[in-house]
Amino acid sequence: MDLSTNYMGLQLRSPLVASASPLTGELPQLLALQDAGAGAVVLPSLFAEQIEAETRRHNAISIAGAASSPEARSYLPEPDEYQLQAYQYLDLVRCASSKLEIPVIASLNGATEASWTDYARQIEDAGASALELNIYFIASDLSLSGRDIEQRYLNIVHAVRQRVAIPIAVKLSPYFSAPGHFALELAAAGANALVLFNRFYQPDIDTARLSIRNNLELSRSSEMRLPLMWMAILHGRINASLAATTGVHTTDDVVQYLLAGADVVMMTSALLEHGPGHLRTLVDGLAAWLDSRDMHDLDRIRGMLSQRNIARPEDYQRANYIKILQGYETTPGRHAVPPTVRHL
Ligand SMILES: Cc1cc2nc3c(=O)[nH]c(=O)nc-3n(C[C@H](O)[C@H](O)[C@H](O)COP(=O)(O)O)c2cc1C
Numbered sequence: 001m002d003l004s005t006n007y008m009g010l011q012l013r014s015p016l017v018a019s020a021s022p023l024t025g026e027l028p029q030l031l032a033l034q035d036a037g038a039g040a041v042v043l044p045s046l047f048a049e050q051i052e053a054e055t056r057r058h059n060a061i062s063i064a065g066a067a068s069s070p071e072a073r074s075y076l077p078e079p080d081e082y083q084l085q086a087y088q089y090l091d092l093v094r095c096a097s098s099k100l101e102i103p104v105i106a107s108l109n110g111a112t113e114a115s116w117t118d119y120a121r122q123i124e125d126a127g128a129s130a131l132e133l134n135i136y137f138i139a140s141d142l143s144l145s146g147r148d149i150e151q152r153y154l155n156i157v158h159a160v161r162q163r164v165a166i167p168i169a170v171k172l173s174p175y176f177s178a179p180g181h182f183a184l185e186l187a188a189a190g191a192n193a194l195v196l197f198n199r200f201y202q203p204d205i206d207t208a209r210l211s212i213r214n215n216l217e218l219s220r221s222s223e224m225r226l227p228l229m230w231m232a233i234l235h236g237r238i239n240a241s242l243a244a245t246t247g248v249h250t251t252d253d254v255v256q257y258l259l260a261g262a263d264v265v266m267m268t269s270a271l272l273e274h275g276p277g278h279l280r281t282l283v284d285g286l287a288a289w290l291d292s293r294d295m296h297d298l299d300r301i302r303g304m305l306s307q308r309n310i311a312r313p314e315d316y317q318r319a320n321y322i323k324i325l326q327g328y329e330t331t332p333g334r335h336a337v338p339p340t341v342r343h344l
Helices: 027-035 048-067 070-075 086-099 115-125 146-163 179-189 221-234 251-260 269-274 278-292 318-326
Strands: 005-007 010-012 016-018 040-047 104-110 130-135 168-172 193-196 204-206 211-213 241-244 264-267
Touching: 005 241, 016 278, 027 040, 027 086, 040 048, 040 086, 048 086, 048 104, 048 115, 086 104, 086 115, 104 115, 115 130, 115 146, 130 146, 146 168, 146 179, 168 179, 179 193, 179 221, 193 221, 221 241, 221 251, 251 264, 251 278, 264 269, 269 278
Parallel strands: 016 040, 016 264, 040 104, 104 130, 130 168, 168 193, 193 241, 241 264
Antiparallel strands: 005 010, 204 211
16 A cells, blocks of 8 residues: 655655654654654644743853853853753754654744744754744734734745745644635745644633633544645645644544545644554554555545535535534424534
8 A cells, every 4th residue: 555645845655744742752752653654753843932041041141251240140040941942952853853764844833033933944954854833823912913913924934934945834823814815825935835723722711710721632533624624625726735733533534634635644632642553553544444445545535525626615615504504403302412414
């Protein structure tokens, strides 16, 4: 079975990629993911805040050195504010890239175009095969317009594109009024791939303690639907590879994303839950699924159910929304029923 895949110019042996998480920050786990059949791995992000903290510390050391004041050193920030310092991150990129046979994708996570984008070059020099940019940004500044925010993303992509020659992927939020048009703009600005979508970790409220609770919940398969829809809409219409992230737990989830048009399918929650070996289950499951349909490579299924390739493109549009609402069946005598929608 040929599961080989081209992802933003990188040749992968399988379309299953381990996305950024603590699991991809340790060499033994990276090797286990490679053994389990991963086509590539994305390292955990180096955050702009980590880089900026390190820069502040270096500046403080030089000022203290120039003043030759031993007491000044007691005021310097300690470097334990963040788990991984920028130089340690470069070591991780260097080590993973030299020890793994599969492509290693590094990840930079920031919100504004600033000095952290300079790290892109250092990451490239450290041996990364590609760079994923996670532009995590909540637009809580109410003076910013949608266009301001889009421009911020485009500026970051432009800045990084000028600094590196390796492929760049942009891990994108779904919260744009026209994600499709914006995706085209990102590709024109130099993004070689789009990763749909960034999963935001919103706080909730603890009503007993009257405080904000920031707890991380792993994903479920049902969260696939939004990225799946945009994957299907964008497939074949954009000059960039498409990576699906969010909600991949089973072989069926992998196949769904490929049918919608994903070039690669990424996973984190399922690997954190079941360990790196789970990736092998899904690679084997995908091969078995194809084999049972007498298909021998992924080209046969990739994008088969994308908007461009289906008889009724409105299934991904408003017309389907109306039919789904109208097709909801209630059961007499019951108030709450599972939404069983007839196949329309
Ligand atoms: C514990 C944890 C840590 C993560 N760290 C990062 C990170 O450093 N950078 C990043 O871009 N995404 C990070 N993610 C997001 C994942 O890469 C992934 O996009 C998200 O979990 C959705 O995929 P899933 O449904 O397979 O979990 C993290 C997710 C989890 C659960």
